[in-house]
Amino acid sequence: MKIPLNTRLILFVTLATSWFTGFGFFLLDTFFQIEGEFGVEKHPFQNTALTLHGAAAFLMMIWFGGLVATHVPMGWRTKRLRFWGLSLITGLCLQIFTAYCLYYLANELARDVVKWVHLGIGLILPAILTGHILAGISHHKNHKNHSKKPK
Incomplete structure (x- = not known):
């Protein structure tokens, strides 16, 4: 089932915002510390990146719910x-779960493990989505070609 163009564009902008702000937060948190008044401090844009990432993630959860209600049953x-659809659903569910854990876990070792799982899944989700889209396009083209052949 093809998602309408306007819906896809909004979805992709939301996904891109979530991806870039999440990766940006990771880079700032991991590699960019500054010398502050009281020694080494986190980068000042780190909080902004995380706030934007959280907002984009909430929008993604809304989109995910809409897709689970409409696109998934048809597919x-x-x-x-x-395969691609279940991979996306699994990845997004794991992102939601790991985000919840990052917010509420107090144990630093557990948080560190969850952080890397969240990052890894987040980095590969665009590739899974691309695979899903390309497989859908390929299936659609093959279906059109088979239906045009004379019998």
């Missing part, structure tokens, strides 16, 4: 692209 009935 499941047609039995197309299940």
Whole structure:
């Protein structure tokens, strides 16, 4: 089931915002510390990046709910692209769970492990989405070509 263009554009902007702010936060948190009045401090843009990332993530959860209610059932009935679709659903569910853990876990070792899981999944989600889209385009083209052939 093809998602309408306007919806796709908003979804992709939201995804890109989430991805770039999340990766930006990671870079600032990991590699960019500054010398402050009381010694080494976190970068001043780190909080802004995390705030924007959280806002984009909330929008992504809304989009995810909408897709689970509309796009997923149609795809499941047609039995197309299940690998890519289930990979996306699993990745997004893990992102939601790990984000929850990052917010509420107090144990630093557990938080550190969860941080790397969240980062790893977050970095590969665009590749999974791209695979899903390209497989859908390929399936659509093959379906059109088969339906045009004379019998």
